[in-house]
Amino acid sequence: MTATDAPEFSGTPLLPSRTGSTVELRDLVRDFGGGAGLAGFDLAAAPGELIALLGPSGCGKTTALRSLAGLERVDSGSILIDGRDVTDEPTNRRDLGMVFQSYSLFPHLTSGQNVEFGLRMRKVAPAERRRRAAAALELVGLDHHAGRYAHQLSGGQQQRVALARALVTEPRVLLLDEPLSALDAKVRVQLRDEIRRIQTELGITTFFVTHDQEEALAVADRVAVMRAGRIEQIGTPEELYHRPATAFVAEFVGLTNRVDGTVTGGRLQVLGQEVPLASPVADGPVTAYLRPEDLLLAPDGIPGVVLTTSFLGALRRTRVRLEDGGELSVQHGARERPEPGERVALALSGSPVTAAERSVAG
Incomplete structure (x- = not known):
């Protein structure tokens, strides 16, 4: 990714905006020749909404997220962010923040330098990079760990750094692909609640992929239960639990x-x-x-x-x-x-x- 390819960076403080972005995935099809594809996938997210994609292995939830990110080519359908069709645009033009299951921190960089990385690629001035990285680390509760390397951090702390790195560029949409599955149970719950707090505070539209139903029900505004490349039912956690629309949802949720x-x-x-x-x-x-x-x-x-x-x-x-x-x-x-x-x-x-x-x- 080059500075000219990257979305323009505003240079404004990392503060709650509560504006969010609209996201529409329209009739997406991705055929792998058997399994883990998309078969007419439709989903629309309102500004600032957190939607969890929940389902068993092979249902297509990660494929849907990767398609939105531009990491997976779709065979047909369209992807719109704030009304703009980005279906054929590369990842670095979609203005997204991504956090994956693996922390993917650069081992030779400190926490602060890891968070600064996206800003450096955008040619942001060094003083501004450091200021914004410090603000992002403070947001995730690691402002006193900017000088530590990945091996000096716990798994939960590393994932917080990865989250700060995803947020520091002020992306329009945040994508979380099973970000907590590598953590132990207690840390997973703590970080889950922290992600929800930060997402609500910033008002950023977020997609959260998980196979853990408790996790999905705890953090999401709406949960999309997936099966065979389609959404079986989407609704609030309460709707899915108390009024499942199909036998599959009734058995899968709870x-x-x-x-x-x-x-x-x-x-x-x-x-x-x-x-x-x-x-x-x-x-x-x-x-x-x-x-x-x-x-x-x-x-x-x-x-x-x-x-x-x-x-x-x-x-x-x-x-x-x-x-x-x-x-x-x-x-x-x-x-x-x-x-x-x-x-x-x-x-x-x-x-x-x-x-x-x-x-x-x-």
């Missing part, structure tokens, strides 16, 4: 118990009880998707035997085998401590339940 049921007159009959439906389903045999929190340990109800129970802090999750051989997961308060082998009874909480016609649900 823990779910699959149970046979019947819909009659708009009501669901399942496990001998009647409950409301989360969304309309035609009368007839259905597969009901019961969340663990839709079930209760009760004095009376469906009899079963405890198989396992797991302490999760404020909650406990217990696996119960029913008399017909089926198994259900129940989420309940941690103070209830059933023991393996103990006989218990289950009841439905009465919350609306998602169901799909059994012929469709499989």
Whole structure:
């Protein structure tokens, strides 16, 4: 990348703008001859929105991100940023910031020099580069680590430097490709929350690729659940969890118990009880998707035997085998401590339940 190829740098302070950019991916097709492609992929992001692309391996989520970045050529379709078609433009003309799973820091440069790198490529004056790099490092909480090299930083600190490097050029769009997957669980949660804080503070339109559903639900304004190169459903985390549009989404997002049921007159009959439906389903045999929190340990109800129970802090999750051989997961308060082998009874909480016609649900 040369200075003449790079987008013009404003030279203004790194401060919250809350303007964001619009991004549209229209009917993108990328055919690899089998798997991990795009098959008519459509997605539009509003200014300042954080959209998570979530799905199993091979669903096309990284291909979608790489196509937006210009790192992957699409066979057809168009990519627009702020209304401008950039489909055929190279990566360095799209004005994007990118953070990947691998930290990709230059080992021979300090943290500050790594962050300055993009500014140096844009021929920004040395004093301005240092000032802006310091501001970016302060934004990610590493202003006292500017003189350290990559080997002197923890994994979480290295990824913060990579994030500062992506933000220092004031990109219109930020792309995050599984940026937390190489970190341990505690650091992953801390940095996840930090990314969300920074993204909200700067108001930058962001795409976050992950296979971790908890991560997606925690940080995103909207989550796009992908399957076979297309978006199966897009919505807020609450919509996806409580009102999944398809059987695939119901099973992929969150823990779910699959149970046979019947819909009659708009009501669901399942496990001998009647409950409301989360969304309309035609009368007839259905597969009901019961969340663990839709079930209760009760004095009376469906009899079963405890198989396992797991302490999760404020909650406990217990696996119960029913008399017909089926198994259900129940989420309940941690103070209830059933023991393996103990006989218990289950009841439905009465919350609306998602169901799909059994012929469709499989």
